[in-house]
Amino acid sequence: MAKDEFKEFRLVGTRPDRPDGLDKVTGRARYGADISAPGMLWGAVVRSPHAHARIVSIDTSRAEALEGVKAVVTRADFPTGLTGEDWDLQENTMAGERALYDGHAVAAVAATSKLRAEEAARLIDVTYEVLPHVIDVDDAIKPDAPVIREGAADATVPEGMPPNVVRYMEFGHGNVEAGFAEADLVREGHYKTEATHQGYIEPHACLGQLGGDGKGEMWVCTQGQWFIRKMCAGVLGLDAAQLRVTPSEIGGGFGGKTTIFMEPLSLALSRKAGGKPVKIVMTRSEVLRATGPTASASMDVRIGMKKDGTLTAARAEFRMQGGAFPGSPVDMALYCAFAPYKLDHVAHVGYDVLANRPKCAAYRAPGSPMGAFAVESLIDEMCRELGLDPMEVRLKNAVREGDRASYGPKFASIGLVETLEATRAHPNLAEPLGPNQGRGVASGYWFNHNGETSVSLAISEDGTAQVSIGTPDIGGSRASIALMTAETLGIPYEDVRVNVVETGALGVNEPTHGSRATFASGKAAVLAAGQAITEMCRRAAAEWGIEPEAVEWVDGAAQPAGPNAGKFPPMSIAEIAGKMGETGGPISGHHESVPEGVGASFGCHVVDVEVDPETGRVTILRYLVVQDAGRAIHPAYVEGQYQGGAAQGIGWALNEAYIYDDKGRLQNPVFLDYRVPVASDLPMIDTVIVEVPNPGHPYGVRGVGETGITPPLPAIANAIQDATGARLRALPMNPPAVLAALKAARGA
Amino acid sequence: MSKIHVTTTVNGDPVEFLADPRETLLDCLRDHLGLTGSKEGCGTGDCGACSVTLDDRLVCSCLVLGVEAEGRRVDTIEGMADADGLHPLQRKFIEHAALQCGFCTPGLLVAAKALLVQNPDPTEEEVRYGLAGNLCRCTGYDKIVRAVMDAAAEMRQEAA
Ligand code: FES
Ligand code: FES
Numbered sequence: 070m071a072k073d074e075f076k077e078f079r080l081v082g083t084r085p086d087r088p089d090g091l092d093k094v095t096g097r098a099r100y101g102a103d104i105s106a107p108g109m110l111w112g113a114v115v116r117s118p119h120a121h122a123r124i125v126s127i128d129t130s131r132a133e134a135l136e137g138v139k140a141v142v143t144r145a146d147f148p149t150g151l152t153g154e155d156w157d158l159q160e161n162t163m164a165g166e167r168a169l170y171d172g173h174a175v176a177a178v179a180a181t182s183k184l185r186a187e188e189a190a191r192l193i194d195v196t197y198e199v200l201p202h203v204i205d206v207d208d209a210i211k212p213d214a215p216v217i218r219e220g221a222a223d224a225t226v227p228e229g230m231p232p233n234v235v236r237y238m239e240f241g242h243g244n245v246e247a248g249f250a251e252a253d254l255v256r257e258g259h260y261k262t263e264a265t266h267q268g269y270i271e272p273h274a275c276l277g278q279l280g281g282d283g284k285g286e287m288w289v290c291t292q293g294q295w296f297i298r299k300m301c302a303g304v305l306g307l308d309a310a311q312l313r314v315t316p317s318e319i320g321g322g323f324g325g326k327t328t329i330f331m332e333p334l335s336l337a338l339s340r341k342a343g344g345k346p347v348k349i350v351m352t353r354s355e356v357l358r359a360t361g362p363t364a365s366a367s368m369d370v371r372i373g374m375k376k377d378g379t380l381t382a383a384r385a386e387f388r389m390q391g392g393a394f395p396g397s398p399v400d401m402a403l404y405c406a407f408a409p410y411k412l413d414h415v416a417h418v419g420y421d422v423l424a425n426r427p428k429c430a431a432y433r434a435p436g437s438p439m440g441a442f443a444v445e446s447l448i449d450e451m452c453r454e455l456g457l458d459p460m461e462v463r464l465k466n467a468v469r470e471g472d473r474a475s476y477g478p479k480f481a482s483i484g485l486v487e488t489l490e491a492t493r494a495h496p497n498l499a500e501p502l503g504p505n506q507g508r509g510v511a512s513g514y515w516f517n518h519n520g521e522t523s524v525s526l527a528i529s530e531d532g533t534a535q536v537s538i539g540t541p542d543i544g545g546s547r548a549s550i551a552l553m554t555a556e557t558l559g560i561p562y563e564d565v566r567v568n569v570v571e572t573g574a575l576g577v578n579e580p581t582h583g584s585r586a587t588f589a590s591g592k593a594a595v596l597a598a599g600q601a602i603t604e605m606c607r608r609a610a611a612e613w614g615i616e617p618e619a620v621e622w623v624d625g626a627a628q629p630a631g632p633n634a635g636k637f638p639p640m641s642i643a644e645i646a647g648k649m650g651e652t653g654g655p656i657s658g659h660h661e662s663v664p665e666g667v668g669a670s671f672g673c674h675v676v677d678v679e680v681d682p683e684t685g686r687v688t689i690l691r692y693l694v695v696q697d698a699g700r701a702i703h704p705a706y707v708e709g710q711y712q713g714g715a716a717q718g719i720g721w722a723l724n725e726a727y728i729y730d731d732k733g734r735l736q737n738p739v740f741l742d743y744r745v746p747v748a749s750d751l752p753m754i755d756t757v758i759v760e761v762p763n764p765g766h767p768y769g770v771r772g773v774g775e776t777g778i779t780p781p782l783p784a785i786a787n788a789i790q791d792a793t794g795a796r797l798r799a800l801p802m803n804p805p806a807v808l809a810a811l812k813a814a815r816g817a
Numbered sequence: 818m819s820k821i822h823v824t825t826t827v828n829g830d831p832v833e834f835l836a837d838p839r840e841t842l843l844d845c846l847r848d849h850l851g852l853t854g855s856k857e858g859c860g861t862g863d864c865g866a867c868s869v870t871l872d873d874r875l876v877c878s879c880l881v882l883g884v885e886a887e888g889r890r891v892d893t894i895e896g897m898a899d900a901d902g903l904h905p906l907q908r909k910f911i912e913h914a915a916l917q918c919g920f921c922t923p924g925l926l927v928a929a930k931a932l933l934v935q936n937p938d939p940t941e942e943e944v945r946y947g948l949a950g951n952l953c954r955c956t957g958y959d960k961i962v963r964a965v966m967d968a969a970a971e972m973r974q975e976a977a
Binding site: 084086087089090091092093094095096097098099100102103105182183184267268269270271272318319320321322323350352353543544545703705706708709710712713714715716717739740741745746747748749751753754 | 818837839840844847848852853854855856857858859860861863864866893894895897898903907910911912913914916917918919920921922923926941942944945946948949950951952953954955956957958959960961962963
């Protein structure tokens with residue numbers, strides 16, 4: 070099965086229609102809210118209107134008296150004594166003694182209709198004692214800030230740190246002071262990014278059922294059905310295997326659907342309502358107020374550069390709040406910050422800080438965009454100061470295979486240099502720029518991830534194949550896995566059906582996260598297909614009366630391997646499958662592991678902007694994404710990941726932000742005010758797929774989902790400076806912020 | 818609140834349902850008629866996932882009350898393909914990989930169809946502004962715009 074590097078693949082790299090396309094263009098595909106059950110109740114959640122408040126009392130009597138109300142739950146209905154992440158999840162699912170952010174759930178109700186449930190929720194009387202709150206990360210880290218939770222700091226936090234610091238880290242190598250001394254130019258900058266939301270268009274939705282016997286079922290939109298199972302079981306004190314979780318089609322996740330929010334509430338309500346299924350569908354404002362946005366960040370970066378552009382040393386100190394719970398991605402932000410650069414001297418310091426905001430969830434390359442905003446902005450400023458080409462400086466300092474990464478390990482095969490060279494050669498860089506127009510470049514990095522993976526493949530009686538995978542298909546992964554499976558088996562793409570299955574059907578799978586689906590489920594599917602091939606060769610060998618080793622698999626058929634093996638006509642997969650009942654029973658393959666050989670992915674973006682000097686509005690004129698895919702299995706969906714990541718990054722850079730009032734209430738919990746990019750905000754997004762195959766994957770896949778959100782933040786800031794001379798060091802770079810910066814630059 | 822009997826036409830078929838006067842047309846389509854192809858992304862008229870046409874006019878069904886459908890004609894994504902097969906827009910969306918998660922897709926298809934009725938030969942900019950009321954968080958719109966323009970070209974050719 071060894072793959073010839075230079076051999077054209079029959080299917081890998083082609084662009085067939087995706088297998089779930091028809092369902093999705095006809096409205097037939099069933100998402101989280103699209104399923105109902107007989108006797109179903111509707112759930113509604115009561116949420117805190119305060120950023121921080123003690124819950125004095127909850128009176129549910131008026132709600133319970135309403136006709137049609139079947140269950141009301143509060144924290145009193147949850148088990149006690151949880152610790153660690155289970156406790157955090159439980160506390161976030163339903164507030165205990167205190168509400169910790171605007172939108173924190175405090176009670177939930179189930180009734181016979183959606184309207185009745187909403188009415189009942191309004192009848193639940195909660196008495197709060199409002200407490201001082203803190204929103205901004207730099208305020209939250211002050212020694213006298215309101216304390217979110219005593220004793221939340223873990224063992225990494227040294228004695229004497231401010232009370233909201235819950236995790237602390239320090240790492241690096243070399244001697245940064247010596248490195249800075251070697252530099253011709255040392256500069257430092259302070260940067261801030263605001264929290265943004267993943268903004269998937271499908272709100273969270275689930276239909277949960279739980280009986281008094283502890284057995285339950287759930288239909289839910291999620292990136293990971295096993296995560297839902299584990300987390301719900303943890304929060305409710307259930308046995309995981311008693312809960313069957315079926316993933317619906319998923320309307321976007323971007324990391325935000327790798328955890329639980331109202332899912333345990335539907336189960337708790339169902340149990341209290343005698344086991345009737347309970348459907349909960351969040352409103353958009355619930356999604357924005359109470360589900361995971363990303364963290365906000367305050368960052369200091371210091372970099373040393375020689376006159377020729379060589380980097381001599383770098384230091385980053387990042388502070389991030391990820392809401393009222395530990396878990397901001399400050400570690401990831403630091404790991405990624407300097408990853409594109411070869412550095413002998415580098416130091417990182419990070420603080421994970423609590424604030425009165427919703428518990429952050431993963432968002433596409435968690436942490437990497439913030440770190441890149443700081444580092445790639447400062448490098449660009451230094452290139453300007455020294456009169457150097459930012460592309461050349463990036464190439465000069467680019468990491469290569471075998472180099473030590475800024476965060477420690479040695480890089481295996483990577484394609485940064487190839488990515489930068491492809492960028493430099495792109496015609497967009499030669500486009501002339503007019504007045505008020507500017508160009509910015511920036512790099513980005515994501516590790517990619519493997520994770521627990523279990524895949525089963527079964528050959529049908531007609532020689533077609535079904536593949537059961539555990540990673541929900543968010544952006545075309547059924548197509549990529551069908552392509553790789555069909556390529557391996559030597560059968561048509563259309564002969565493979567890929568099913569995303571429920572928790573009862575496979576061993577544990579991590580979610581579709583970390584850009585892992587096509588890498589990990591894909592690799593497992595190829596290995597499972599290999600097992601099935603071995604078995605089919607064995608059956609052919611038995612029929613021919615030769616040794617199994619003397620049979621090889623070519624173009625979807627078993628054939629004698631060479632003239633010495635004997636003279637038999639090839640036996641096709643359909644022929645072998647057709648008689649499986651007489652030759653030993655079902656033919657299948659299975660693979661489970663934490664697949665080794667993850668391949669990291671670098672990207673480089675180039676953006677041309679025009680800045681309106683009157684209004685401060687930034688228009689994206691041209692946008693280029695260049696990224697190493699390892700190998701693009703279905704190039705159209707790889708381009709789609711590049712374009713979608715860039716669009717999210719553009720939104721983060723220019724407009725999206727969590728806006729709080731002085732009481733700590735979110736001011737923009739609707740799409741009108743939390744404005745994500747629309748079609749008229751963007752140009753076409755040009756893409757170049759660089760392919761430096763990952764030797765750790767049978768077809769060279771790296772994983773492409775996340776890197777693309779990282780470069781837009783700094784690339785746009787760099788382009789704005791190129792256009793106007795004004796440097797913005799805080800996000801979002803919306804018209805008022807740009808106008809203020811233009812004014813400051815003119816005054817300077 | 819007592820319910821109101823509504824008689825209307827959905828995708829060419831006569832239908833009846835009982836609506837609470839507070840329920841939106843989107844709720845009625847999804848919860849009373851089982852037509853879950855129209856999606857709720859916001860409920861406030863900002864995302865377009867719930868797009869349907871009411872007497873051929875493109876509307877956000879989350880901003881229309883179910884009882885307003887009385888005596889009108891509602892067309893949804895479920896009615897877009899006919900017995901002969903997919904609408905060119907549906908085919909082109911698949912062909913151009915204009916969907917990733919697919920959640921915005923029904924609304925975008927309904928809106929794009931309405932756009933092409935008004936303007937069979939739109940420029941890229943006209944497509945972008947015409948679809949600015951439909952949020953897609955996955956694709957960055959590039960492939961959506963290409964699919965719509967390609968479908969428009971094919972439909973013009975068929976009409977000629
Ligand atoms: S659900 Fe109607 S516009 Fe968003
Ligand atoms: S394809 Fe996911 S929102 Fe458009």
